[in-house]
Amino acid sequence: MSKAASHVDIAENVARVRERIARAAQRSGRSASDITLVAVAKVVDAERVRRAIAAGVADIGENYVQEAAAKRAEVEGDARWHMIGHLQRNKARQAAQIFDMIQTIDSQRLAEAVAQRAAAAGRSMPVLLQVNTSGEESKSGAAPADVERLLDQAGSLPGLRVEGLMTIGRWDPDPERARGEFRLLAELAKQLEQRSGLAVKWLSMGMSHDFEVAIEEGANLIRVGTGIFGPRPR
Ligand SMILES: *Cc1c(COP(=O)(O)O)cnc(C)c1O
Numbered sequence: 419m420s421k422a423a424s425h426v427d428i429a430e431n432v433a434r435v436r437e438r439i440a441r442a443a444q445r446s447g448r449s450a451s452d453i454t455l456v457a458v459a460k461v462v463d464a465e466r467v468r469r470a471i472a473a474g475v476a477d478i479g480e481n482y483v484q485e486a487a488a489k490r491a492e493v494e495g496d497a498r499w500h501m502i503g504h505l506q507r508n509k510a511r512q513a514a515q516i517f518d519m520i521q522t523i524d525s526q527r528l529a530e531a532v533a534q535r536a537a538a539a540g541r542s543m544p545v546l547l548q549v550n551t552s553g554e555e556s557k558s559g560a561a562p563a564d565v566e567r568l569l570d571q572a573g574s575l576p577g578l579r580v581e582g583l584m585t586i587g588r589w590d591p592d593p594e595r596a597r598g599e600f601r602l603l604a605e606l607a608k609q610l611e612q613r614s615g616l617a618v619k620w621l622s623m624g625m626s627h628d629f630e631v632a633i634e635e636g637a638n639l640i641r642v643g644t645g646i647f648g649p650r651p652r
Contacts, residue, residue: 426648428466429473432457435645442633453633456500458625458643460485461650464492470646471495479521479641483509487516502584502622502641504558507531514539514577521546521584521622524560529572537577546584546622547572549606551599557586565606569614582620582639583607593628600624600635607636 432455440450457470458479467478467489478493480486481503490499498518505513505522513520514535523529523545536543547568550559560568565583573580585603587596600623610616624632626645633640644650 426466428469428646431646431648432470432473432475435642438630439633439640442630446634446636448633452638454620454639456502456622456639456641457646458502458641459489459647460503460643462643462647464489466647467493468495471497475646479643480517483512483516487512490516500641505532511535514541514543517543519544519546519581522548522558523572523578523580524548524550524558524568526568526571529568529575529578533572533575533577535577542577542579544579544581545572546582546620547580548584549603551585551602552588552596554588559585562602562606566610566614569610569616573614573616580616582616582618582622583610584620584622584639587623587625587628587632591627593631596628597631597635600632600637604636 439453443450443453454477456477456479457475459467460481476497478497479500479502501513501517501520507528510531514532520532520543532543547565548559549562549565550557572578583603587599603623607618607621611618620639621637622639623637624640626642629640
């Protein structure tokens with residue numbers, strides 16, 4: 419572990435993030451307890467994940483299947499583990515075994531692969547449909563116009579339970595710049611509720627620097643990495 423990382427006070431960071439959540443929730447007329455904090459642990463070792471769990475975090479986010487599998491085996495405690503990175507179909511079997519939720523379903527073929535593997539493992543996997551709300555080519559996610567069709571396809575697969583939507587806001591030092599994307603995701607969720615009967619349990623949006631804006635726009639699942647574990651080595 420680098421010296422810088424070992425000096426990060428994870429419990430203090432979690433407390434700070436919780437305060438920011440509470441203020442944003444209050445501004446949007448909601449309670450902090452309605453918002454679930456996912457601690458994003460990519461490149462973070464098991465010991466630091468344990469410290470986050472000891473500080474009260476109950477949800478861990480990972481971007482890579484391999485890394486998550488190794489770490490989950492090392493970390494005791496009953497946190498829920500979320501896949502938040504781009505998932506390749508050839509990793510669907512392992513992903514269906516180790517994760518409690520997969521937030522990044524963005525194509526029919528991926529939905530089918532995960533559904534098949536989850537069903538084979540006797541599970542019904544909670545998933546979110548990832549939407550590319552910014553239109554940036556570097557981002558995965560279904561185009562907003564394609565989400566309804568993806569829901570129709572994924573929603574009927576045994577082995578999957580579609581529980582909501584996920585997006586990544588554009589990166590900009592000014593978090594206000596991502597507000598339109600968060601609003602778009604919330605509007606899409608409403609449309610799907612009305613038109614396809616989707617029971618939207620989760621709106622996953624907002625990261626360390628923009629989660630307040632996301633909460634104001636309706637997020638109830640936020641994904642915070644550096645705000646808890648400190649800067650990642652590049
Ligand atoms: C890395 C990552 C995060 C956390 O980003 P921070 O800026 O460190 O909070 C959230 N969501 C996704 C999809 C990520 O890949």
